[in-house]
Amino acid sequence: MLDRDGCRFHHLGLACRDLTKESAAWTGLGYRPEGPIFVDPVQKIRGCFLVGPGPRLELLTPEGEGSPIEGYLARGTKIYHQAFESDAFESDLAALTAQGGKVTAGPVPAVAFDGRRIAFVLLPTLNLIELIEAAP
Template sequence: MDFDPDIFRFHHIGVACRRIETEERGWIALGYAREGDRFEDPQQGIAGVFIVGPGPRMELLEELPGSDTLTPFLDAGTKMYHHAYEVPKLELAEEILRQYRGKVISPPKPAVAFGGRRVVFMILPNRMITELIEL
């Protein structure tokens, strides 16, 4: 299948951190600033903020109390653990990634960070986690 640039539009890189405020200080030194308010998503077990600056938009994420959503990444020392794309049709984008052996690791669900729009997380054969965000 040929790549269609109208299907996948880059949105952000997800960064796992133990404390958003601690992580954010390093990014501020690089010229980043918050884009919007802090959010909490109990269904995904995370709290986060988006930051923008001289590079790509970043989503700084920490676990909510009792959650272990980010634990595997934090324990492995992996900070940048997913990239995200806005897509006009979630099911179509998911199917395209399946054709490239992508697998769903978190099925579609509404996300607080995107006003209830659905997101799905998939893992690609190169072990990169991709978040698809419904437009």
């Protein structure tokens, strides 16, 4: 389903404690910022995107109490989700859930994507997929 036209890989999500330190480490590997740091009060995260010699990365740090990033950091997990942009958001979300996926967050508008909706789906294999609504 994710391999169809209109559904594209977008980024890997990484949990971190300090965006400045984490960005500097990735800069040393050839990555550079793609846009400014953003804060999303709905998701309780602060983040930025990096591009470079590999896939686009989204560095995320907790922003306030109850941030879902805290759990990943407590377990020592860095890379915790894969994101795909979809021009058929509703049907792709339905397809993921029909395959046994559970929506863990969303759909909600996301600051990082100019208010386009995102949803997180935990697959039966325990892979976390972020689905991003494509720009009109």
